[in-house]
Amino acid sequence: MAPGNAATQSSHVAGQIMVKFRDKGAAAGALRQHGLREGPGIGSTGAQLINVPAGKELQLIEALSRNPVVEYAEPDEQVTAATNDQYFPQQYALQNTGQSLTSANGTPVAADGTADADVDAVEAWTATTVKGTPVAILDSGVANVHDDIAPQVVGFANFVSADTKEDPKADPEDKYGHGTHVAGIVAAKANNTIGVAGVCPDCTILDVKVLNDSGSGSSSAIANGISWAAANGAKVINMSLGQRVSSRTLETAVNNAWNRGVVIVAAAGNAGTQAKIYPGAYPNVIAVAATDNRDVKASFSTYGRWVDLAAPGVNVYSTFPNHPFVLGTQNGRSTGYDIGSGTSMASPIVAGVAALVWSRSADTANSTVREKVQSTADNIDGTGTLWEHGRVNACKAVDGDCPQP
Ligand SMILES: [Ca+2]
Ligand SMILES: [Ca+2]
Ligand SMILES: [Ca+2]
Missing domain, CATH: 3.30.70.80 (Peptidase S8 propeptide/proteinase inhibitor I9)
Incomplete structure (x- = not known):
């Protein structure tokens, strides 16, 4: 310009x-x-x-x-898109006008969606004032060089061990690609003309590496990551990860973080069954199922009354590393930006909404924030059976001036 x-x-x-x-x-x-x-x-x-x-x-x-x-x-x-970010028109999760969706290489991935099957993020932004609410992303790292997400990262910790004895810590860079995508969903910079907009674009990111370059980690690394995030000022922790077996160490880390005032959000899992996964299934964690651009449960999404909320998690546009990464190699995804699907993508939408609620005032309690996010969710089909509360609505969660359905 x-x-x-x-x-x-x-x-x-x-x-x-x-x-x-x-x-x-x-x-x-x-x-x-x-x-x-x-x-x-x-x-x-x-x-x-x-x-x-x-x-x-x-x-x-x-x-x-x-x-x-x-x-x-x-x-x-002239009515323009709510942000000038290049791929904003693809971000149905933030604002669904019924648009069709394509991947970064132009391949159509979803026909017309349902207008307003979204979290009303754009309307929520006008109701928030606090900038820099820190959200910890416990994941495979966040790309160090990326104009749309790297500048949002204000803290870093690495709990992944390298294979070699000489270097006790793994490369901090996100070579897997997962963490960069998740972080972008929460807090990619909005209105900078490039890329995407995060659900909470004025939030900051604490990059807590707990998953290695193959996307796997351990209960101990995650417990370490939760403890570090809580001690380093995170208002929200997002964990787009899970394990099928409960761990007393993991649950203790979760409960300690909750008692320090953190809102904790995790993916419900991609098994397509009702099987619980942890940390999502712990009482102090908001577990999130995935819906699509028509407010329908994703076939892969884990579901059941133990799942707290739903959020868009199919064909979600976000940031990817600007270098080759494992998920790109496996799935032909573009570097820079592309779509991703999974409850891994739904969880950070809820994390971003919780961060928006924190961003209204400084003195809200985590219990109040969680209650607000859950009680204001839209009552879509499946609420009460596939997930306990509805599909998250950012505008209602922040008491914004929300569009009438
Ligand atoms: Ca809307
Ligand atoms: Ca952007
Ligand atoms: Ca739970």
Whole structure:
């Protein structure tokens, strides 16, 4: 964008204005005085869309407004996407207009969605004031070089052991790709023209590496990561991971973090069954199932009354490393940005919403934040059976000015 461009740019559609007449019978005559003709009606509004010479819009609006038969005349304002991020139109989870979805290479992946099968994130943003709410991402790391997510990272810890004895810690870089995608869903920078927007774009990320370059980890590494995050100021911990066997060490780490005031969110799992996984199934963790762009449960998503919430987790656009990564090699995903599917993608949407609730004021308790996120979820099909509460709604969670369904 050229300097000063925004200031000179017109914000209304050229060549047309919207006019409503008090007396429809007088419309043609009034318009003719200015060399204009009647135009098509605009929905149920009673107004007409009138063609005018480009550049004369405001002048003609002023002239018509002086005519007593005109109720009002106004410019046809340009409505733009809620953010200018390149892939925002693909981010149905934030704002679903029923758009079709494609992957980064242009392959169609989903036909028309259901409008407003989304978390109303855009409406939620206007209701938050606090910037820099820290969200810990316990995962495979976050790409160190990436304009849309790396600048959001304010803290780092590595609990993954390297294979070699000489180097006790694994490479901190995200070579698997999972953690970078999850972090972007929470807090990718919005309105910087590139990439995507996170659910909480003014949040910061604590990058806690607990998964290795193959995407696996251990209960002990995760317990270490939870403890580090809680001690280092995380308001929310996201764990897009799970194990089928419960661990007393893991649960203790979870409970200690909860008692320190952290909201803890985890994936419900991708088994497609009702089998519990941990840490999601612990009482102090919000477990999240995955839905699609029609508010329907993903076939792969684990479900059941033990699952707390649902969130979009199918074809979710986010950041990937700018270098080759394992998930890209396995699935042909593009570097930089692409879609991903899994309860791993649904969990950070809830984590981002919890962070938005924290971002309203500094003195909310974690129990209040959790209650707010759960009690305001949209009551979609499956609520009470496939998951206890509904599909998360960011706008309602922050008491925003939310669209009516
Ligand atoms: Ca919406
Ligand atoms: Ca962006
Ligand atoms: Ca739980």
